[in-house]
Amino acid sequence: MKPIQIPALTPVQHKELDHLYRTTKDPRLRTRAQMVFLAAEQGLKVPQMARIVRESETTVLRWLKRYLAEGRKAYQMPPALGRPRR
Numbered sequence: 001m002k003p004i005q006i007p008a009l010t011p012v013q014h015k016e017l018d019h020l021y022r023t024t025k026d027p028r029l030r031t032r033a034q035m036v037f038l039a040a041e042q043g044l045k046v047p048q049m050a051r052i053v054r055e056s057e058t059t060v061l062r063w064l065k066r067y068l069a070e071g072r073k074a075y076q077m078p079p080a081l082g083r084p085r086r
Contacts, residue, residue, distance in 0.1 A: 004046065004064050006039035013072075020075060029075060031055065032063050039064055 009017065021033040031053050038044045038052060046064070050057045066074045 004039070004061060004068070006036060006064060006068065009036075009040045016072065032067075032075070035060055035063055036067055 017033050021030055024030055034053055035049055038049045046057050046060050050060045
């Protein structure tokens, strides 16, 4: 698996990500924020992060690539597809 580097978070980025992590009720967003923290602050590799957050290595790598490409916008969830719930 190809290594991926997440640059250190600026104080503003850290504050925004920490706020999201602490206030969101969506467990997927919380896990994604945790992945970025693990990569940026602790410099962990994808396999290590995958074990911690209990996701596949492919999922962790995909999310980190998306974060690098889109930054803060990556946290905005796309609208759900399919039929609305009743």
